[in-house]
Amino acid sequence: MPSYTTSDIRNIALVGHGGSGKTSLAEAILCATGALHSPGMVEKGNTVSDHTDEAKEHGHSLTNTVLHADHQGRHLNLIDTPGAGDFGPLAMAALPAVETALLVINAQTGIEPLTRRLMDRIRDRKLCGMIAINKIDGDNVDLPTLVEQVREAFGSECLPINLPAGGATSVVDVFDADSGEADFSSVEEAHTRIIDQVVEVDEALMEQYLETGEVEPEKLHAAFTRALREGHLVPICFTSARRHDAPSTATGVKELVDILLRHAPDPAEGNPQTLIKGEQNVDLEADPDKPLVAHVFKIVNDRFGKLGVFRLFQGRLNKNTPVYVGTAKKPLRITHIHKVHGAEHRETDELIAGDIGALVKVEELHYDAILHQSAEDGDLKLDSGAFPEPMYGLAVTARSRGDEAKIGDALHRLDEEDPTFRVSRDPSTGEMIIAGMGEMHLRIILERLKKKYNVEVDTRPPKIAYRETIQSKAEGHHRHKKQTGGAGQFGEVYLRIEPLERGEGFEFSNDIFGGAIPNQFIPAVEKGVRQVMETGCIAGYPMQDIKVSVYDGKHHPVDSKEVAFVTAAKRAFQDAIHKAKPTVLEPIVNVEVTIPGDKMGDITGDLSGKRGRIQGTDMLPGNMALVRAQVPLSEMANYQSQLKSVTGGQGSYTMEFSHYEPAPPNVQQQIVAQYKPHEEED
Secondary structure: OOOOOHHHEEEEEEEOOOOOOHHHHHHHHHHHOOOOOOOOOHHHOOOOOOOOHHHHHHOOOOOOEEEEEEEOOEEEEEEEOOOOHHHHHHHHHHHHHOOEEEEEEEOOOOOOHHHHHHHHHHHHOOOEEEEEEEOOOOOOOOHHHHHHHHHHHHOOOEEEOEEEEOOOOEEEEOOOOOOOOOOOOOHHHHHHHHHHHHHOOOHHHHHHHHHHOOOOHHHHHHHHHHHHHOOOOEEEEEOEOOOOOOOOOOEOHHHHHHHHHHHOOOOOOOOOOEEEEOOEEEEOOOOOOOOOEEEEEEEEEEOOEEEEEEEEEEOEEEOOOOEEEOOOOOOEOOOOEEEEEOOEEEEEOEEEOOOEEEEEOOOOOOOOOEEEOOHHHOOEEEOOOOOOOOOEEEEEEEOOHHHHHHHHHHHHHHHHHOOOOEEEEOOOOOOEEEEEOOHHHHHHHHHHHHHHHOOOEEEOOOOOOOEEEOOOOEEEEEEEEEOOOOOOEEEEEEEEEEEOOOOOOEEEEEOOOOOOOOHHHHHHHHHHHHHHHHHOOOOOOOEOOEEEEEEEEEOOOOOOOHHHHHHHHHHHHHHHHHHOOOEEEEEEEEEEEEEEHHHHHHHHHHHHHOOOEEEEEEEEOOOEEEEEEEEEHHHHOOHHHHHHHHHOOOOEEEEEEEEEEEOOHHHHHHHHHHHHHHHHHO
């Protein structure tokens, strides 16, 4: 059994933009708690977090890494998340596993694109948010301005809980203390601000504070936690995980650990996790005596088998606990339970509510799976949040004939590990398509494919996820009649189609009256329509935003069968589409480019030349600039190398799917022309 209770556990995710120093901060925290004797360094490849060969080779985190430490009677679970380039969205997978998210901001670069999106997700999930402004001893740092930018971007509830002192070589507490020297602001003023903010959530404390001007420190913890839980307070801490003048020394990290252990909520104090069962919400309690419920938030496939890392929301897990995975009808036989610490898996006898652990060699596990204790709870689901849509695609084929059978299984295992990666087969070409967040993401995927599974592939140029739709109403009709000597085939279908609002998908309506098409054949009609929706009609891309209503038809008492109505519906739908002004939709992405300020004109001009629409620009600390634009995805191929060339390697960008809109006529003509050979083959 663990030596700690649920109330002793603190679950913290370190999130932030690439380069903010999350991994170095995790190392410093492990040192401050005594879990490490000396901190590793990312550039030396000896950190606990970045333990994989690929993370060491590329010099930044590529996946979520679970760490833990015991300190001052508390058990601290840390999740170090990636933030660089295409891997930043993976941080979102870690958020359901914690009560508190520590948003790390680089003091030299300030609020970056991913920083904003992560704060939005933290608030969407109702997590307790804290901010660590890291690298406070860096060059060209303006901390007072950065604090104001944080408050402007994320709200006035963002308040320092400590302040830098001694030229950023130490920090001074402003929560418990109301006097002292700081590098900027006033300790007394900062103390008053944060106490005012905390007592506002408790009327009794507020009344006492107004009457006496003081509140006993022991009374403030519950109010502090409540303020965190309600988003009424976002404490700002100042750190330097690796001081420039002494890389093995940290500033403000011991104080940060103290804040996390004292003030971050335990699993029972945080906002309760809500699952969905059918149409009802189910609030869980971090109670070891309740029935077990856990959520798998990470999958790893390695030479030892499948590892599923989970957060135990409720109950306790030991080798005698029956565990069902999702809708499974039979429970698992638990043989090994592990605590994960970087690359180490430390076996344990039991886990209690609120803890984070792992099961090994359980093939039934998958990302987002719910583990539970009763077959009746098979429909339990967790809304873990949507990920950005994978937009960058490659068609892949096995380089060696012997690898053709291996490639599907290998890609499936990589798909299991990464919720931002997709594998599919193009229905029109039969090609295997892999899709990810960008060029770098897929390059790493192909490296894993070669190193982990010894499979090499050839790739074709990026495949853009175009869509097809219609612009007007129309009707279609087809009679399918086939005589083969014996029983024939007969089915006749009349249908209407009309466009839906963008993003509404597909709607099918049965408007048959009088039995013109018997009810048993209506599913066949819908099946035929859906087949065209999946394969497209004019360019070979899936269709969307269309309503189809079947309103008439004919059948034959002997020759009518499902296949006849599937075929008739397909041809009738295609007939209607060609009359309804079909068009090709192209994906538009939101792009945020961070560049040196003197390159802003070059970048805005280049994006405009890519049919982009500039949405705004901002100046950032350190003479950097942020350009926001909406650009067709097809224009963003090889943008990483172009940006590197223009900015001398100082620029970076992020992009995420925004919406679909009709492609210009010349682009549509090219896309449709490329599809004609496939149509002729059919």
